[in-house]
Amino acid sequence: xxxxxxxxxxxxxxxxxxxxxxxxxxxxxxxxxxxxxxxxxxxxxxxxxxxxxxxxxxxxxxxxxxxxxxxxxxxxxxxxxxxxxxxxxxxxxxxxxxxxxxxxxxxxxxxxxxxxxxxxxxxxxxxxxxxxxxxxxxxxxxxxxxxxxxxxxxxxxxxxxxxxxxxxxxxxxxxxxxxxxxxxxxxxxxxxxxxxxxxxxxxxxxxxxxxxxxxxxxxxxxxxxxxxxxxxxxxxxxxxxxxxxxxxxxxxxxxxxxxxxxxxxxxxxxxxxxxxxxxxxxxxxxxxxxxxxxxxxxxxxxxxxxxxxxxxxxxxxxxxxxxxxxxxxxxxxxxxxxxxxxxxxxxxxxxxxxxxxxxxxxxxxxxxxxxxxxxxxxxxxxxxxxxxxxxxxxxxxxxxxxxxxxxxxxxxxxxxxxxxxxxxxxxxxxxxxxxxxxxxxxxxxxxxxxxxxxxxxxxxxxxxxxxxxxxxxxxxxxxxxxxxxxxxxxxxxxxxxxx
Numbered sequence: 434x435x436x437x438x439x440x441x442x443x444x445x446x447x448x449x450x451x452x453x454x455x456x457x458x459x460x461x462x463x464x465x466x467x468x469x470x471x472x473x474x475x476x477x478x479x480x481x482x483x484x485x486x487x488x489x490x491x492x493x494x495x496x497x498x499x500x501x502x503x504x505x506x507x508x509x510x511x512x513x514x515x516x517x518x519x520x521x522x523x524x525x526x527x528x529x530x531x532x533x534x535x536x537x538x539x540x541x542x543x544x545x546x547x548x549x550x551x552x553x554x555x556x557x558x559x560x561x562x563x564x565x566x567x568x569x570x571x572x573x574x575x576x577x578x579x580x581x582x583x584x585x586x587x588x589x590x591x592x593x594x595x596x597x598x599x600x601x602x603x604x605x606x607x608x609x610x611x612x613x614x615x616x617x618x619x620x621x622x623x624x625x626x627x628x629x630x631x632x633x634x635x636x637x638x639x640x641x642x643x644x645x646x647x648x649x650x651x652x653x654x655x656x657x658x659x660x661x662x663x664x665x666x667x668x669x670x671x672x673x674x675x676x677x678x679x680x681x682x683x684x685x686x687x688x689x690x691x692x693x694x695x696x697x698x699x700x701x702x703x704x705x706x707x708x709x710x711x712x713x714x715x716x717x718x719x720x721x722x723x724x725x726x727x728x729x730x731x732x733x734x735x736x737x738x739x740x741x742x743x744x745x746x747x748x749x750x751x752x753x754x755x756x757x758x759x760x761x762x763x764x765x766x767x768x769x770x771x772x773x774x775x776x777x778x779x780x781x782x783x784x785x786x787x788x789x790x791x792x793x794x795x796x797x798x799x800x801x802x803x804x805x806x807x808x809x810x811x812x813x814x815x816x817x818x819x820x821x822x823x824x825x826x827x828x829x830x831x832x833x834x835x836x837x838x839x840x841x842x843x844x845x846x847x848x849x850x851x852x853x854x855x856x857x858x859x860x861x862x863x864x865x866x867x868x869x870x871x872x873x874x875x876x877x878x879x880x881x882x883x884x885x886x887x888x889x890x891x892x893x894x895x896x897x898x899x900x901x902x903x904x905x906x907x908x909x910x911x912x913x914x915x916x917x918x919x920x921x922x923x924x925x926x927x928x929x930x931x932x
Contacts (some may be wrong), residue, residue, distance in 0.1 A: 435455075435456045435457075436453040436454065436455055436456065436462070436464070436513075437453060437456055438451060438453055439451070439452040439453055439454060439456075439461075440452050447655055448465065448466045448467040448468050448509075449465075449466050450463055450464070450465050450466070451463075451464050451466060452464075452516060456595075461516045461518075462499065462514065462515065463496075463513070463514050463515065463516040463517070464512065464514075465511070465512040465513075465514065466509060466510075466511055466512075466515050467480060467509065467510045467511075467512060468508055468509055469508055469509075469510060470506075470508040474491075479824075480510065483512075483606050484501060484512070486583055486606050487512075487514075487606055488585070490554065490555070490606075492550070492551060492554045492560065493550075493551050493600075494547045494548070494551035494554075494600075494601055494602055494603060495551050495554065495555075495602060495603050495604070496514050496515050496594060496602045496603065496604035496605075497514060497515040498513075498514055499513040499514060499515075500513055501513065509716075514604070515602070517594035517595060517596045517602055517604075518596060519594070519595030519596050519600075520594070520595055521590060521591055521592070521593060521594050521595065522544070522590035522591075522593040522594075522595065522601075522651070522655065523589075523590035523591045525590075525595065525655075526590055526654060526655065526658055528887070529658055530658050535656070535658075535683065535685060536655050536656065538685075538686055538687060539688065541686075542690070542716060542717075542720045543601075543651075543720055543723075543724065544593075544601050544655065545652050545693075545717075545720075546712075546717050546720040546721055546724065547600070547601035547724075548588075548593065548601060548603060548648055548651070549561075549648075549708050549711050549712055549717065549749065551602075551603040552603070552641075552644055552645075552648065552708045553602070553637075553708040553712065553930060554711065555582075555583040555584070555644075556582055556584075556641045556707070556708055557585070557708070557709070558581060558583075560580070561708075561709075561712055564718060564721050564725065567715070567718050567719065567722060582641060583606075584639060584640075584641065584643065585603070585606060585643060585647075586633075586639065586643065586644070586646050587605065587647075588603070588628060588644055588647035588648055588651060589627075589628045589647070589651065590651055590654065590655075591605075592605040593651065595603065613902070616797040619673050626667060626670055626882065627650065627660040627662065627663070627670070628646075628650045628651065628660070629643075629646075629647070629674070630642070630645040630646035630647065630674075630702065631646075631674050631675050631677075631700050632702055633806055634670075634671045634674055634675070635671075641707065641708075642702035642705045642707075643702065645697050645705045645707070645708070646697060646698060646702075646705065648697060649661075649694050649696075649697025649698045650662070650698070652693075652694055652697070653679070653682070653694050653698070656682050656683070656686055656690070656694075657680065657682060657683070658766055661679035661680070661698065662674050662679055671904070674700075675700065676700075677698060677699070677700040679698070682694070689716055693711070693714070697711075697734060702889050710881075720900070754788040824888065844871060885911050903915060
């Protein structure tokens, strides 16, 4: 795992603390660089003990331990922990000294409560019970310490770190010691003299009450801006600690806070309250409740911010989805149009092929054409005046008092009648044979001339009786006029009907 080194935070006798950034996710961490080259075997044991203790401590008010790296070639151990951007409590006290300000009591109680929760986790091996009732006690339970108790033994403002919104984290467990039930008291002389309990200064056994004494000294300094016991040398300091005499807090702080600090600085360790007893105070309950509501409010704000970001992301994705939907719709229309065009062209091709196939099939199914009958050479030996036309009497309607062939009204289309040879045409009227035996020679010559001139008329009307027309040969009919001077109009009509 790679880290980017940032600025240096602090230095100590055996190393330094540096601010680093984890490259894979950008998280800011604090790296404690410890050199064990000049350490004694006992100090190395303390270092190993710190690793073992930090691995088992997981609490909101305790600096989180992530992992460590061993660099044997450099005789270094890198300890990676949570980074607290608010500095430490010593910096806050120094800032108040420079500005000549006092820490508000509300903040004092908040820091005190969070340190109690952290020490409860160390002394009892578990988190403090959740807050259920603010104004009634559920009864003081017997304070039974677990089999393994962790003593910090170096509680001071330099080892109390601040995060956002004055969130307190207890850190630097380098001098911490894990005690089992058979060795409930520790008899090693460690810690900072200004915050040492009387039993520790006398090189007597230490217990969880020793951490309560150190906690009381820290809270007193937070209010007074200096430790409760001060001296020029170690002997005077030990004497003043054993006497338990310290200046009174300023009147701006409540009597409850003064009595609580006084109880923590009792020279008799058996009279000092435990963390469990202090957590049952009403003011501590109120602070815990207020802290819980503040955390819930902060979580709601964070949730609201996350929700806003999610909404923004959703809107962006919705616009992207709409754009993609429009593109898909256009693509669908294009594909449908191409598909329709392909289907239409294929259908037209299939239809054309089917039509051609059916036409070929129909032509193949037609019978073979029969040759036309031969035309007789004599069928066209008629007179040049013959138009090869014949009309039935129903087709001809004579119009009176009209001269010329235009008086002929054709009611039905003309039909072509086959011609007969001249030798087959009768020269007499079959219906009136008397016409051949009687009459003048002039009539006979004229009748013969008509027969020769209009054989076609005689061929059609050979059996039709028209006595009036025969008896009055002097009155010329339209047939005679047509024979002598046929009308071009009638010729055209005859040719159209023939075609």
